[in-house]
Amino acid sequence: MTKTAAGTQSRHAALLLAVMSAVQFLDAMDIASIGPALPLIQRDLGMSPEVLHWVVSGYALGFGGFLLLGGRLADLFDRRRLLLGWLVVFVIAGLVGALTSDGLVLVIARLLKGISAGFTAPVAMALLLDSFREEQARNRALGTFLAISASGFSLGLVFGGALAQLHWRLVFLLPAAFGGVVTLVAAAVVPRDRRRRTGTERLDVLGAMLVAGAAITLVYGVSQASTAGGSHPLTLAALGVSPLLLALLLVVERGHPAPLIPLSIFARAGLVRANVGMLMFGAYVAFQFVLTLYYEGTLGWPPLQTGLSFLLGGLLTGTTARYWAAAVTRFGTWPVATAGLFLLATSYAVWAVLIGRAEPLALLLIQQVLGGIGFAAAYSALNIAAVAGAGEQEQGLASGLFNASAQLGTSLVTAVTATMIAANGDAIVDGYRAGLWTIVAVSLAITLQSALGTRTPQP
Numbered sequence: 001m002t003k004t005a006a007g008t009q010s011r012h013a014a015l016l017l018a019v020m021s022a023v024q025f026l027d028a029m030d031i032a033s034i035g036p037a038l039p040l041i042q043r044d045l046g047m048s049p050e051v052l053h054w055v056v057s058g059y060a061l062g063f064g065g066f067l068l069l070g071g072r073l074a075d076l077f078d079r080r081r082l083l084l085g086w087l088v089v090f091v092i093a094g095l096v097g098a099l100t101s102d103g104l105v106l107v108i109a110r111l112l113k114g115i116s117a118g119f120t121a122p123v124a125m126a127l128l129l130d131s132f133r134e135e136q137a138r139n140r141a142l143g144t145f146l147a148i149s150a151s152g153f154s155l156g157l158v159f160g161g162a163l164a165q166l167h168w169r170l171v172f173l174l175p176a177a178f179g180g181v182v183t184l185v186a187a188a189v190v191p192r193d194r195r196r197r198t199g200t201e202r203l204d205v206l207g208a209m210l211v212a213g214a215a216i217t218l219v220y221g222v223s224q225a226s227t228a229g230g231s232h233p234l235t236l237a238a239l240g241v242s243p244l245l246l247a248l249l250l251v252v253e254r255g256h257p258a259p260l261i262p263l264s265i266f267a268r269a270g271l272v273r274a275n276v277g278m279l280m281f282g283a284y285v286a287f288q289f290v291l292t293l294y295y296e297g298t299l300g301w302p303p304l305q306t307g308l309s310f311l312l313g314g315l316l317t318g319t320t321a322r323y324w325a326a327a328v329t330r331f332g333t334w335p336v337a338t339a340g341l342f343l344l345a346t347s348y349a350v351w352a353v354l355i356g357r358a359e360p361l362a363l364l365l366i367q368q369v370l371g372g373i374g375f376a377a378a379y380s381a382l383n384i385a386a387v388a389g390a391g392e393q394e395q396g397l398a399s400g401l402f403n404a405s406a407q408l409g410t411s412l413v414t415a416v417t418a419t420m421i422a423a424n425g426d427a428i429v430d431g432y433r434a435g436l437w438t439i440v441a442v443s444l445a446i447t448l449q450s451a452l453g454t455r456t457p458q459p
Contacts, residue, residue: 012189016131017141019189020124021148022182023083026090026175027117028149030059031285031410032156033175034110035292036303037168044168047103054107057411061219062114063121064407065212070119071400072208072260074126078193083123087183090116094176098169109172118400125399127190129387136329139384143325146380151318153281157288158314161307207252207260214245215408222415230419261397270333271398273453274386275405279446280341280378282409283439284371286417287348290435293421298429299360309364316372317379324377325384333385334453340377341450345443347371352436356429378450413442 034056042052073082090113097109128145132138163170221238228235253259266272288310295301295309327336347370354363386402417435424434 013131013141015189016191017128017144019182019186020128021145022178023087023120023124023186024145024149025152026179026182027063027121028152029156029159030113030117030175031063032153032288033160033163033171034059035157035288036161036307037164037171039303040164040168041106045101045103045106052103055110057219058107058110059114059117060407060411061216062111063117064114064219064404064411065215066115066118067122067400067404067407068211068215068261068397069208069400071122071126071397072204073119074123074400075397079123079127080190080193083120083127083190084183084187086116086119086123087179087186090120091176091179091183094172094179098172098176118403121403122397122400125387129399139325139329140322142384143322143380146325146383147318147321147376149379151314151321153284153314153317155311155314155318157292157310158307161303161305165302165304204253204256204258204260207249207256210245210249210252211260214242214249215404217245218242218408219411222411225415225419261401265397265401270385270388270453271401273334273449274337274382275401277337277341277378277382277385277446277450278402278405279409279413279442280344280375280382281406282411282413283348283442283446284344284375285410286414287351287371287436287439289414290417290421290432290439291351294355294429294432295360298432310368312365313368313372313375316369317376320373321376321380325380327377328381328384333381333388334450337378337381337385337453338447338450340374340379340381341443341447343370343374344378345440345447347374348436348440348443352433352440355433355436413439 038052038055041047041055047055070082070086093109093112093116097106097113100106100109125145128141129138132141160171163174217238221235221242224232224235224238230236249261250263253261253263291309292306295306296303301309324336324340347367350366350370351363383402387398417438420438421431421435424431
């Protein structure tokens with residue numbers, strides 16, 4: 001290969017990485033940015049708290065419920081068409097959300113955005129893994145990809161607060177505009193899918209329905225428990241149906257000639273451990289949830305100030321994630337993940353001990369430094385562990401499983417945290433402290449299981 005050809009190929013790979021990172025940033029930012037706008041949406045559209053809750057949960061249901069189907073489709077069908085098609089859905093749903101004056105339509109728009117993210121996230125990861133096949137180059141590319149993704153989670157609150165300060169509709173409108181630009185660039189950059197197909201690929205439709213059903217009923221049940229109570233009939237029904245659907249899924253997958261989730265993928269201990277470790281993402285979102293309540297409910301901070309309070313952590317996450325991804329090559333996956341998880345648990349424990357007893361800005365500075373670096377290390381290492389060793393026909397599935405674990409972890413940990421706050425004083429500082437200790441307990445548990453991974457021989 002000539003130097004000119006190699007340079008052109010390198011520039012194209014860099015541009016493809018930038019586009020895939022932008023796709024992941026959109027998906028990540030949409031999770032966090034809606035929070036600061038919720039009170040304004042409730043006021044303008046006259047939505048009750050029960051309905052307003054679904055502006056958040058609708059996205060999580062769509063995202064978590066369709067990630068595995070999106071991952072499997074990314075392994076079986078044309079990735080370029082899937083990516084562009086669902087990016088268009090994302091843009092249209094964003095425009096509908098920005099323009100509607102009906103609360104139900106807004107919830108449906110959020111659901112569609114979540115479903116689109118459930119397809120674009122694993123497709124973007126699969127395209128990235130297919131473009132960077134050498135280990136060191138792949139880890140560097142993953143470092144950049146994960147840094148931008150992680151900063152989307154962290155900076156979403158900042159952007160959401162800034163946009164909501166102007167008008168809540170901008171929280172929908174500007175991401176839709178940015179998504180339109182990303183779609184146009186992706187159409188020019190993403191190569192046509194040249195994978196060979198036999199023409200006999202089969203899609204496990206029943207498996208897809210069972211996966212989505214199990215995830216949706218679980219998320220719905222946990223969400224319902226935090227608002228209506230654990231003894232509410234709908235809560236009990238949803239939490240009862242979810243394991244039944246999961247058990248039926250296992251039966252169907254064992255007997256299907258082309259299963260949605262080949263059960264053999266769970267033979268890789270690293271993938272299973274990484275997916276359990278993604279409870280850390282739920283703890284991270286739950287921590288932001290508690291601090292947002294504390295800042296705005298107790299300290300009286302405006303949305304923009306609350307969003308800016310997470311800026312330092314977001315910047316540290318974005319600037320250090322690629323270095324932690326490179327450190328995986330040198331030190332191994334689980335030592336890096338364990339170090340990051342321990343820093344996160346420590347940052348939460350500082351708040352749990354000192355909330356209401358120390359200057360909040362001092363606590364914020366300590367947490368943002370420890371948490372920003374810790375999240376970058378843990379998220380990068382766990383993502384690499386989840387997709388390591390995935391074959392060409394498993395890349396989308398492995399990525400989908402990882403992202404689905406993050407969404408389910410978010411719903412579970414946030415719901416349990418909200419329940420602990422309500423049971424121990426609601427808006428009183430003691431309630432927030434109980435919620436924070438719940439987050440600390442979850443974080444220490446997954447730090448321990450990650451540390452056990454350091455004793456497992458690395459492939």
